[in-house]
Amino acid sequence: xxxxxxxxxxxxxxxxxxxxxxxxxxxxxxxxxxxxxxxxxxxxxxxxxxxxxxxxxxxxxxxxxxxxxxxxxxxxxxxxxxxxxxxxxxxxxxxxxxxxxxxxxxxxxxxxxxxxxxxxxxxxxxxxxxxxxxxxxxxxxxxxxxxxxxxxxxxxxxxxxxxxxxxxxxxxxxxxxxxxxxxxxxxxxxxxxxxxxxxxxxxxxxxxxxxxxxxxxxxxxxxxxxxxxxxxxxxxxxxxxxxxxxxxxxxxxxxxxxxxxxxxxxxxxxxxxxxxxxxxxxxxxxxxxxxxxxxxxxxxxxxxxxxxxxxxxxxxxxxxxxxxxxxxxxxxxxxxxxxxxxxxxxxxxxxxxxxxxxxxxxxxxxxxxxxxxxxxxxxxxxxxxxxxxxxxxxxxxxxxxxxxxxxxxxxxxxxxxxxxxxxxxxxxxxxxxxxxxxxxxxxxxxxxxxxxxxxxxxxxxxxxxxxxxxxxxxxxxxxxxxxxxxxxxxxxxxxxxxxxxxxxxxxxxxxxxxxxxxxxxxxxxxxxxxxxxxxxxxxxxxxxxxxxxxxxxxxxxxxxxxxx
Amino acid sequence: xxxxxxxxxxxxxxxxxxxxxxxxxxxxxxxxxxxxxxxxxxxxxxxxxxxxxxxxxxxxxxxxxxxxxxxxxxxxxxxxxxxxxxxxxxxxxxxxxxxxxxxxxxxxxxxxxxxxxxxxxxxxxxxxxxxxxxxxxxxxxxxxxxxxxxxxxxxxxxxxxxxxxxxxxxxxxxxxxxxxxxxxxxxxxxxxxxxxxxxxxxxxxxxxxxxxxxxxxxxxxxxxxxxxxxxxxxxxxxxxxxxxxxxxxxxxxxxxxxxxxxxxxxxxxxxxxxxxxxxxxxxxxxxxxxxxxxxxxxxxxxxxxxxxxxxxxxxxxxx
Numbered sequence: 001x002x003x004x005x006x007x008x009x010x011x012x013x014x015x016x017x018x019x020x021x022x023x024x025x026x027x028x029x030x031x032x033x034x035x036x037x038x039x040x041x042x043x044x045x046x047x048x049x050x051x052x053x054x055x056x057x058x059x060x061x062x063x064x065x066x067x068x069x070x071x072x073x074x075x076x077x078x079x080x081x082x083x084x085x086x087x088x089x090x091x092x093x094x095x096x097x098x099x100x101x102x103x104x105x106x107x108x109x110x111x112x113x114x115x116x117x118x119x120x121x122x123x124x125x126x127x128x129x130x131x132x133x134x135x136x137x138x139x140x141x142x143x144x145x146x147x148x149x150x151x152x153x154x155x156x157x158x159x160x161x162x163x164x165x166x167x168x169x170x171x172x173x174x175x176x177x178x179x180x181x182x183x184x185x186x187x188x189x190x191x192x193x194x195x196x197x198x199x200x201x202x203x204x205x206x207x208x209x210x211x212x213x214x215x216x217x218x219x220x221x222x223x224x225x226x227x228x229x230x231x232x233x234x235x236x237x238x239x240x241x242x243x244x245x246x247x248x249x250x251x252x253x254x255x256x257x258x259x260x261x262x263x264x265x266x267x268x269x270x271x272x273x274x275x276x277x278x279x280x281x282x283x284x285x286x287x288x289x290x291x292x293x294x295x296x297x298x299x300x301x302x303x304x305x306x307x308x309x310x311x312x313x314x315x316x317x318x319x320x321x322x323x324x325x326x327x328x329x330x331x332x333x334x335x336x337x338x339x340x341x342x343x344x345x346x347x348x349x350x351x352x353x354x355x356x357x358x359x360x361x362x363x364x365x366x367x368x369x370x371x372x373x374x375x376x377x378x379x380x381x382x383x384x385x386x387x388x389x390x391x392x393x394x395x396x397x398x399x400x401x402x403x404x405x406x407x408x409x410x411x412x413x414x415x416x417x418x419x420x421x422x423x424x425x426x427x428x429x430x431x432x433x434x435x436x437x438x439x440x441x442x443x444x445x446x447x448x449x450x451x452x453x454x455x456x457x458x459x460x461x462x463x464x465x466x467x468x469x470x471x472x473x474x475x476x477x478x479x480x481x482x483x484x485x486x487x488x489x490x491x492x493x494x495x496x497x498x499x500x501x502x503x504x505x506x507x508x509x510x511x512x513x514x515x516x517x518x519x520x521x522x523x524x525x526x527x528x529x530x531x532x533x534x535x536x537x538x539x540x541x542x543x544x545x546x547x548x549x550x551x552x553x554x555x556x557x558x559x560x561x562x563x564x
Numbered sequence: 565x566x567x568x569x570x571x572x573x574x575x576x577x578x579x580x581x582x583x584x585x586x587x588x589x590x591x592x593x594x595x596x597x598x599x600x601x602x603x604x605x606x607x608x609x610x611x612x613x614x615x616x617x618x619x620x621x622x623x624x625x626x627x628x629x630x631x632x633x634x635x636x637x638x639x640x641x642x643x644x645x646x647x648x649x650x651x652x653x654x655x656x657x658x659x660x661x662x663x664x665x666x667x668x669x670x671x672x673x674x675x676x677x678x679x680x681x682x683x684x685x686x687x688x689x690x691x692x693x694x695x696x697x698x699x700x701x702x703x704x705x706x707x708x709x710x711x712x713x714x715x716x717x718x719x720x721x722x723x724x725x726x727x728x729x730x731x732x733x734x735x736x737x738x739x740x741x742x743x744x745x746x747x748x749x750x751x752x753x754x755x756x757x758x759x760x761x762x763x764x765x766x767x768x769x770x771x772x773x774x775x776x777x778x779x780x781x782x783x784x785x786x787x788x789x790x791x792x793x794x795x796x797x798x799x800x801x802x803x804x805x806x807x808x809x810x811x812x813x814x815x816x817x818x819x820x821x822x823x824x825x826x827x828x829x830x831x832x833x834x835x836x837x838x839x840x841x842x843x844x845x846x847x848x849x850x851x852x853x854x855x856x857x858x859x860x861x862x863x864x865x866x867x868x869x870x871x872x873x874x875x876x877x878x879x880x881x882x883x
Contacts, residue, residue, distance in 0.1 A: 264836050264873065302829075303836055306873040322829035322859065324870045481870075 009284040012292040013174040016166065023162050032067050032109045035085040035150040038268075039074025039233055041390070042081035046098070047071075050082055053101035067109055070153040073237010076146060077137050078390040080120065085132055085150045092132040093118035123387070123409070137388050140406045142369065142395045144377050145353050149237045154272045157279040160240040166285055168356035172248050173293040181252040181359065182208065188363035189375050190355070194220055194348035195423065195452045195528075197374070197441035203345055206335040207253050210343035215255040218320070218339075218346045219246055221262040221269070222304055222311035225424035226475060228455035230379035230391045231349035235262075236269045238353070239276035243299070245355035247285065250297045253345050257298055261316050264303040273301055308479035312527050313338075313346050315481070326483050327527035348453065350379050370396035371440045378439060378454055382408050385415065385460035394439060401435040404458055415460040419543070423452020425472040426532035428539030429465065448539040465544040466551055470498040472536045480529060487530025490521030494537060506552035514548075515541065573627040573694040575602045578617065580610045582640040583676050584632025590680030598687035601694075602630060609633070610672070611645020616722045618656050618670065623715045628669040628694045632683070635674040636740050646674070647738050654747035655729060658756055662764070663714040665704055666697055717768045721760070723847075727877070728759045765789055765797050816841075817852045828857055832867060835874060844875040 010016050036042075036051050051071050058067055075083045080094035086108055093104065093115070100118060107113040119128045120135050129135040132150070152159040160166070172181050186201030207215055219242060223231040235242055246258045260273055277299055280286040288296045302320050304310045310325035317339045319325040338344025354376060358366045367375045374396035380403065383389050387409030394403060400420055404410065411417050421429040428449035430437065437443055444451050459468065473495040482488045494517050497510050518534030518541075525531045541548060579585040585606050591598065607613060610633030621629050631653060633639070633646040649672060657667035671690055675683045697703045701711035732755055735746045746752055772783055783794045820837050824830035834853055839845060845868060854861045868874040 303833060305832060305836065305867065305871050307871040319832060320829060322831035323863070324867045 008282045010291060011284065013170040016170050016291065020161050020164075020167075023158050027162055030088055033070065033087040033151075034067065034104075034109065035070045035072045035075075035087065037073075037075045037081060037083040037085075038071040039076075039078065039081075039237065040229060041074065041078030042083060043268075045082045047082035049098045050084070050096055050101060053098040054105070057101050057105045061105060061110075063105070063109075067105075070151075070159070072152060073149045073154050074233035074391055075132075075150060076141075076233070076391040076393075077135070077388065079137075079388045087151070090131045090133065092120065092130070092135060094120045136409065137390065137392070137407055140398075140402060141393050142377050143393045144357055144369075145234060145241070145350065145379065146237075146391070146393045149234075152238055154237055154239055155275050157240060157276070157283060160238070164360070165240050165356075166244055168359035169244050169247055169285060170291055172251055172359055173291050173295060176359075178208070178252045178254060181248060184363050185252065185355065185358060188358045188366040189373070190351065190358060190366075191374060191441060192347055193350035193354075193378065193453065195225075195426075195450070197445075197451070200347055200351055203335050203347070204249065204253050206333065207255075207343040207345045210336045212342045214257065214340070214342045215253055216339045216342060216344040217246055217249045217253055217255045217258045218316070218344060219258070219260045219262075219352055220311060220313075220316060220346055220348045221260060221273075222316065223263070223349070223453065224308040224311045224479075225426075225453050225455055226472070227383045227424055227457050228381050228453045230381045230454055232266060232269060233391045234353055234379060235349045236266075236272050239272045240280070241353045241356060242349050243273075243276050243280055244285070245352035246299065247280075247290070247297050248355050248359060249345060249347070249352065251295055253343075255345070256296055257300070259320050259339070260299060260301045261310075261320060262301065262303060264306060270301065270303070277301070307481070308476075309481045309527070309529050312529060314527065316346065317344060326481050327529070329526055350454075371438060371443075373442050374440045378451070380439075380454045380456050382456050382458065384421075384456075384458040385411055385463070386458040387412050396440055397438045399435070400430070400437050400439060403439065403456065404435065408458065411458065411460050415462065417458065418461045418463055419459045419465065420449075421457040421459060421468065421536070422449045422455070423535075424455045424457075425475050426529070426535055427452045427455075428535050429459070429468075429543065430539075431543045448535070448542055450535070465540045465547050466498065466502060469536050469540050470495065470502060473498060473533070476529065476533045480533075484524075484526040484530060486521050486524035487526065487533065490517050490525070490530065491533050493517055494521070494534065501548065501551045508552065510552060511541065511545070511548055571695060571699060573601050573691060573697075573699075574625075575628045575630055575691065575694065576621045576626050577602045577604045577630040577632065578607050578610065578613045579604055579632040580634055580646070581606055581608050583634035583638070583674070584610075584683065586677035587632070587675040587679045587683045590677065591684045592680075594680045596681055596684035598684040599691040601691050602687060609639065609641055609643075609645035610649035611639075611641075611643065611647075613649055613652065614722075615652060615656050615659075615725060616719070619715060619719050619722065622665075622669075622700060623712075623719060625700065627697075627700045628671070628690070630690060631670075631672040632675050633672070635676055637738075638674075638676065644738055647735075647743065650740075650743055651729065651733070651735065651747070654743070654752075655725065655733065655756075655760075658752075659718055659725075659760070659764075662756075662761060663718060664706055665700070668693060668697065669700070713768070713771075717764055717771065720767055720771075721764055724763055725760055728755075732759065762797070765793065769794065769797050814848075814852055817849050818856070821853065821856050826857060828859055831857055831859055831864065835864070835868060839874050844878050 010019060034054060036047055036054065038047055054069055058064055058069060077083055082096050084093045084096045091108060091114060096118060103115060107115055114130050119130055121128045132138055148163045151163055182201060182204055185204060190200045191197045192200055221231060221235050250258050262269060277286065284290060286297060286299060290297060304319065307325060309315050309327065310319050312327050313334050314330055315325040315327040317334060320339055334344050334346060336343055370376050377393050377395050379391060379393050381391050386404065392407050417432040419429045419431050420435060421427060422444060430447050430449045434447060437447060441451055473491055477491045477495050480487050480491055494514055497514055500506055501510060514537060518537050521534050522531050579588055588604065610631055613631055618629050631649055633649055636646055639646045653670060653672040657670055660667045660670060673686050701708060735742050769783055784791050820834055824834060838849060850861060850864050854864055868876065
């Protein structure tokens, strides 16, 4: 799929511009191109068979060279996968089967006819939406980070360059000094997307001024949170954007070495990252003297050993050093003493992917979107009792209601919404009555449901909040590393009480006991896992206390047990 | 077989620091007479003695092994290690008998710190008994090659035996009667045959087959197993061929290590890659990694036991 090799290793910003022009001049904007989603959801629906079918069909019809074919990252609309988008018209087909491929090629690609049967139709009104941007799921999104995914083959650096890639890096290196890059990020008030929402600019600055010869920047691509799959979608689909952000971050912080920490059980992601790094090295975006600026930067990929806590910052850094992933007390921040006690900046995938955008378009442009304290867009993954599961990107300030009803398509089977759970096993729930709250770090945290990494679990009227909480605690009790007692024992005891309650063996005073254990576990645990383990419990106790009381009183919840 | 004139048995003793060692000391101080054939290794508890120690003693040609501990229920540790020693001795005796050596060559006794006289009288009884048995192997009519082959097979099996012991050969009640009852029961015989004896035969056959493909008769002759038994094991082995019991060779481990240029912090990555390729992490591989990356084995063990991503026992090839 890639074009002929164009001479690699770019030595200056102007050379990059020339190369980009050459790539663009070769691209005919009217040339049909087919983007097949190869995200996790679509792959599980055999989208690789569809890719093969397209390859065969194009070969059969002798269209090689006349039609571009791309296996892209996740398009986001996982509910209706496998998805196929045909440019330049941006015709979007949903639930495509391999048998549909010959028809798509002969009708849509060659003759520009739309095949009605494959077009998205609104389940309520039956109204059809031919183009991707007309589908309700996409209509209300603001796809700054995910928008180019259908135009990029994750394994092709040229696709990324054609979409304007690495221009932010070239701008930083040739026109800005590291302080200016840092200042721009601070002005954009970019906040960490991994859960805490800590301002990235401040973190970078701390590391920049902290003493130490070696400094490190790290991508946290661990994403162990239950129900969160957007980082994986973004990183697999557009690895260069994250890599570019990391290099810019390295330049701003004064680091020569970056790390990418990801999961050992995501082979496709690992492959795409490895390819992206190799290409970036070949083109001179990584290595010594990047773009002739004198700045050198290298990246290493590290894999986890499959435990949730290794996504915690200090545990992650211990793992990169080659030690077991155990958290350490953080009296001194990791941005001052991280890997090998050197200043280390850790941000998650989405945060890094925002960096090139900010540098490229400026902080003023960036801060136009969002609320007062949360700027830009946020990737959210929708799951649970919702019509459209998938990955969506919305501006901060979007009301939770809009995300669930406009983008998510509401609750299936005409059921009523009961609660929305944010942030996975360490997050919290808000009841249906509060869904007018805007998506915002601080607003949601005030309600006891911090946004976390952005996983949104929608629960309908049949769900039992006690069961949901039990499920999360069960997960955490298996994932606690066991180093500190409050976390290890606290979670286990809370789980035990909940199990008893669900088995109809709840006792008077259990709720008070739960609250007490939750408080101690939160106050005394070493790392964020233990500190926030009781958050789902606390928020459900706050909003749905009657369910717990009913469990104790009747030995069962007022609603029927949710079917699993 | 009668022993030659002037046969002086060489005996190794493992004596517990708190009881038997002090007892032997007392015997010496009190000038009790006993034959000087025993060489003593002091251990903190008789429970520390491992089957590997015992068979290593026999491999190096010693004629008998003696283990002395505190009286049962008098162990100086809450773990009651002497019960573990007792169980271990029962299993090792069974193994000795199984490979054709006299189980009397291994003896365990309880001697307290005050029983110097008891230690001396046990030695006065044990040494002549071994003298009567004759040198190791020769006394039982085994030739040297056969003896070495069998001891070698057992040594290889020891990690496996420990696994079986902890899983199915455990006695739930810590009392002398319960131990004696279990280890003399038919149940134990059956378990021993099903798990350990079969595995031992398998190891013998595989190590014989490794050099050249041998006929059933030949295997029968060397291993001392009956022809139908050999046949059964050959069939079993053919069926289990996809079980990777053989460890990766050093070269392929080095190849993976070289990719990471021997960087210490690549430890997890190296382990993951080997786990993926081999599906489990054999001891020799861990040793090699420890040596090449200059990382202590304890640190490696800490990582591989941290989560169930890693596996330390053989796993089926295709899952």
